Amino acid sequence: MEFKHIPIMLNEVIENLNIKPDGTYVDGTLGGAGHSSEIVKKLSKDGLLIGIDRDQDALNASHERLKEYDNVRYIWGKHEDIKSILQGLGIKSVDGILLDLGVSSYQLDEESRGFSYMKDSMLDMRMDKTQSITAETIINEYSQKQLEDIFFKYGEENNSKKIASKIVKERQDNRIETTKQLRELIKQVDSKNEIDSCKRIFQALRIEVNGELKDLEKAINDCIELLNDKGRLCIITFHSLEDRIVKTAFNNAQGKCTCPKDFPVCVCGAKSFGKVITRKPIVPSDEEMKTNSRSKSSKLRVFERRF
Template identity: 50%
Template structure:
């Protein structure tokens, strides 16, 4: 199977997890198993639970971790179901979790997955290919207002309304079946002068549609809260994000969980009874080094945030 993947911020993640040799660790987005292999190497009697909604990733992980199979359990599921997954495995508490968010190199490189604006393919973008909801449904069935909203909010695209209008106009006569068709529509919607500088004109729109298809932001805050409930004291949660919307959710959720009291300042005594659950380890996110970026340019937007259960 052709599954190329370069693990981002590998050394920083391993250091950040503060691995205990007898601990239980979860890689919620196992991908090419690069992070997981380094985690499991450090386990003596510990255990690694590897989760991914992409079956290709699970198959790749089986191959990469075959020499450590006595310490590894692989699960084809979404990390948002982490509580149920661990219940099924009769695990009550864990010592660390890694979430490496966003699209994998494999998903971008395999044209038929429909994630890339550089390769013509059917509009898919499903991380879980058993799902019956794809990018085709978003592009061909959403209203102009719905398209503009997700492109603006999830893609932070200034030309969102115009792109949505052009999509709807095009599909009056023809279905939009491929990434190539969508790229052409986006290029026509964005004025030529605005396409001279910055990233590829389709990058933000493709990001927005991918997030919508996979509900990437909708599950993130609740998942972090669920993870913290099942972390051992001193256990770490490491999250790698690749765009500002994800990073903002992680930052704000970590902050909320690190506060002792959220009562209005005018109240003389605390009535919320909120207790601090996390200590933030990274006051600012950890970024890839210049050395890493020279080897893996796709890491350029990665940010790692780490927190510890108190």
């Protein structure tokens, strides 16, 4: 299947990365190189782009798309490991980093990847196909309480308890292996809101399968530490759980004091690594939201390192 993905807020990202032709940049969520193909155009021969993705399909597609450029390194890995990845390349610091979080349209649309409730496929949802835990493992092996918790925490689903109970009852007789089976169970709990519930439950499962929020704060802090003076970190999020983590991490990195207001001096040890550029997140234009519905929930936040 062709790798189709429209980059979100492309101009806004490029503008905010403040690209220097000879600089070193990291795309920590390379995907189909939608953003990276513009980043690399702005680099001279002495500039360098490092593209990281945990999905080998994405790396293959990007490699093909960017084959005319010699100054791109492709790394199969997680951006949570950015420190060791850069160390392995002998790079101490960089001029800009992009994290465009979540899944690509390709991953959602490719039936065999099992991300979508709109298709009938095996429950998979792994970004890294070598990982052992799939959505099927979680649905069939997590306890009722564990399922309820992830549906509530990562999907903010009000019927978490009922849906978890339905799943546990069903799997006593039949293993739940497909997206269609799961969708049918969700529908049985609340047929009027089937699609919205499916969206929330499938999002929750995807986050759990890929540990999407687990190390996000650490990844952000590591990215900020690796930036050169005036280097920028741009992060695009797609739901409130991610956005909250980014907003808090950026505020903390700015050195926002967390002491109670009545303390005469700061004792929390807040330290500033730079400045939040986007006091309010940047959102897509009306035009972009109209032409790319996937962009609707996206938010871009930008942090600038200052020494």
